[in-house]
Structure formats: structure tokens, C-alpha cells
Amino acid sequence: MAALEVPKNKNELKSYCQKIWNDGKDPNLSLWDADPEVKELIESASRMPATEGRKQVFTHRMINTALKPMEIREREKRKQEEGDRDLKEKKSKHQEELIRQEERIKARVQSELALQLEQPRSAQGGQICAVCMIQTVEITFNCGHAATCMTCSDNLDTCPICRANITSRNRLYLAGLEPEKMEA
Numbered sequence: 001m002a003a004l005e006v007p008k009n010k011n012e013l014k015s016y017c018q019k020i021w022n023d024g025k026d027p028n029l030s031l032w033d034a035d036p037e038v039k040e041l042i043e044s045a046s047r048m049p050a051t052e053g054r055k056q057v058f059t060h061r062m063i064n065t066a067l068k069p070m071e072i073r074e075r076e077k078r079k080q081e082e083g084d085r086d087l088k089e090k091k092s093k094h095q096e097e098l099i100r101q102e103e104r105i106k107a108r109v110q111s112e113l114a115l116q117l118e119q120p121r122s123a124q125g126g127q128i129c130a131v132c133m134i135q136t137v138e139i140t141f142n143c144g145h146a147a148t149c150m151t152c153s154d155n156l157d158t159c160p161i162c163r164a165n166i167t168s169r170n171r172l173y174l175a176g177l178e179p180e181k182m183e184a
Helices: 010-023 036-046 052-066 070-117 150-154 179-183
Strands: 139-141 146-148 169-171
Touching (some): 010 052, 139 146, 139 150, 146 150
Antiparallel strands (some): 139 169
């Protein structure tokens, strides 16, 4: 290998790298003026203490960098940058979608809670009959459900909630409701 000639193959580059590590600097650094990536690699390596692991890493990086044409490296670098940009955009779009989903879920939960809190009540103030949807619940059945007014319960054979056969009816007397309102 001539003194001012850029290494052209793997073996020449290995001996070139060995010389850089042994001398502590590159005597032919001007060879790499047209290739700033290789030049920076050599300069950073010359500032490091020479360990066997660093020598191997440096030699491997030099082979992968210096023997690959600069156009290909630039194309790969642009491709990598585009991939990084796309990934960043995908992440931000994904994060935005997650935020929107979270907001939709919160809104759905809040509306479901509001519906549960707003159980139907009759004009008299109690829960409304599951059958006529007008009168206040006044009767409990043998199954334990309190679901109908007295008028509707007389016409039923099965509980409108669980479909159990009705064998007994008990009148509810709700505290806080006026008797004349319950008769309405």
C-alpha cells in the first residue's frame, strides 16, 4: 500500500487501522478530506486509549464506512432519517389517537354514570312502574322485586324483572310520600 493511497479492500483497511492505533494518529488524514464521516471516525479513535475492544470496533466501523461509497452511505443516512421521521409521526399520531380514545371512554363512562344516577322517578317522587311507566312503584313480589304499581300488579302472573311466578304481593309504604299523592 502506497503512503498516500486510500485503502481499497478489507485487508488494506485492517492494516491501515492497525497503523492508526499503533501510531496514535493517522499520518495520511488528508486522504479523507472528501469523506468527513471517515475523517471524524479516525479523529475520534485517535483520541481514545487503545484497548483491544476499541481497536476491533474501530476497525469494523472503518471497514463498514470507508469501503462503502459515500453516495450509498448518504442514501442510507437519508433513508434512516426518513424512517426516524416517519416513526416519530406515527408515534405522535398514535398518541393523539390514544388521547382521543381515552376522552371517548371517559365521556362514555360519565354518561353511563349519569344515567345510573338518574333512575326514572314518577311525579310522586318514587321509582316509576316498569309496566305503565306512569305510577309510583307500590308492590313487591315474592321474588323480592319492587317493580309495579298496584293497578299493573293485579294484571300480572310473572315478575316483569325476573319472570318468576307471582305467588304473593306486598304493598310498599314509602316514607316521605304523601298518601294522597300515592292514590293519584
